[in-house]
Amino acid sequence: MIKIGVFGVGHLGKFHLNNWKTMAEVKLVGFYDPSDAAAETAIREYGLQRFKTPEELIEQCDAVDVVSPTPFHFDLCAAAIRKGKHVFVEKPMANTMEEAKTLVSLTREAGIKLQVGHVERFNPALLALKDMKLNPMFIEVHRLAQFNPRGTEVSVILDLMIHDIDIILHLVNSDVRTISANGVAVMTDTPDIANVRIEFHNGCVANLTSSRISMKKMRKMRLFQKDAYIGIDFLEKKTEVIKMQTEKVPGEFSFDIETPNGKRTIAIANPKTKEDNAMHLELQAFIEAIRQNKPSQVDEMDGFRSMEVAHQILQKIQRNQPVV
Numbered sequence: 001m002i003k004i005g006v007f008g009v010g011h012l013g014k015f016h017l018n019n020w021k022t023m024a025e026v027k028l029v030g031f032y033d034p035s036d037a038a039a040e041t042a043i044r045e046y047g048l049q050r051f052k053t054p055e056e057l058i059e060q061c062d063a064v065d066v067v068s069p070t071p072f073h074f075d076l077c078a079a080a081i082r083k084g085k086h087v088f089v090e091k092p093m094a095n096t097m098e099e100a101k102t103l104v105s106l107t108r109e110a111g112i113k114l115q116v117g118h119v120e121r122f123n124p125a126l127l128a129l130k131d132m133k134l135n136p137m138f139i140e141v142h143r144l145a146q147f148n149p150r151g152t153e154v155s156v157i158l159d160l161m162i163h164d165i166d167i168i169l170h171l172v173n174s175d176v177r178t179i180s181a182n183g184v185a186v187m188t189d190t191p192d193i194a195n196v197r198i199e200f201h202n203g204c205v206a207n208l209t210s211s212r213i214s215m216k217k218m219r220k221m222r223l224f225q226k227d228a229y230i231g232i233d234f235l236e237k238k239t240e241v242i243k244m245q246t247e248k249v250p251g252e253f254s255f256d257i258e259t260p261n262g263k264r265t266i267a268i269a270n271p272k273t274k275e276d277n278a279m280h281l282e283l284q285a286f287i288e289a290i291r292q293n294k295p296s297q298v299d300e301m302d303g304f305r306s307m308e309v310a311h312q313i314l315q316k317i318q319r320n321q322p323v324v
Helices: 009-020 034-044 054-059 070-082 098-112 156-171 276-290 300-319
Strands: 002-007 026-032 063-068 086-090 114-117 138-144 176-184 193-200 206-209 217-223 228-233 240-245 253-259 262-269
Touching: 002 009, 002 054, 002 276, 009 026, 009 034, 009 276, 026 054, 026 138, 026 262, 063 070, 063 276, 070 098, 086 276, 098 300, 114 276, 114 300, 156 193, 156 206, 156 217, 156 300, 176 300, 193 300, 217 276, 262 300
Parallel strands: 002 026, 002 063, 063 086, 086 114, 138 206
Antiparallel strands: 138 217, 176 193, 193 206, 217 228, 228 240, 240 262, 253 262
16 A cells, blocks of 8 residues: 655645545545645545645655645655655646756655656557557647636646647657747736747657637647658547558558559548546556556656756747847
8 A cells, every 4th residue: 555645735636636536555645735725625525634744744655746836846846755755746847947957866866756747648549559650750739728827837838838748759769959939928927828849850840839828728739750640639539540551451441542652542540549537547657656666657857858848948939039
């Protein structure tokens, strides 16, 4: 039985609590949250103990789940790691690159498991492609959300786009060569909408658009590679694969076309997606990494690299701001 303590029981923290409560191998020790209103709700709805200080909670746990606002991530994670506790922390893993670098060092010195909450890695629409060889050379992403004051302590880059940055860095087997970016602060003091172009050394190009001031929601990624197009709808949890091949495959919907290289077959498939809860899967993966002493599926370096690219994007946007 792994004893878990939760930092932050607000909107997102409640989702975490709901998932932890379903895991037989986990014991929820309690929580820490400075908000009396959030704490009273957690006590009433979950019957959990409220700890007076982070240190008291850390002492009673094997692992902690950090779901607090981003500015508090570093202090809570560092305190837990220094006590030899495993850490799950929501994205972004820290507020600054210096903090993220320190967390990477502390994690490696302590030999604990740290997992960053990039939940889209566990989205059924992406998991449906786990058996397909992906080598994208062009990626197009749209992640649009309606405005919500919650989470606006960070820019749209660190709030929304970082999900797609993490997935792209995971899929593209190459280092970043150049980044171009533009963004506008509309409702807050940081960019609320941004368009980014990332070029990799292997020739892959990714074009990302993120907005948290849209009228409709959208979370789509399109991958283009040699002889294939892959569409991933993270919101609807649907995946489409269109492949060009030399012959028909039984069971696939396909049709023939004439090309300069002769007749080719176009096959269209919709890989089956499971009705899985992505948050439950990521928290379960964290527990399995601890129990089986294996690497975290989204470890400290994954969290660091996505933050590094996100901060480079923010720097590019800042340089491109018009002089008023």
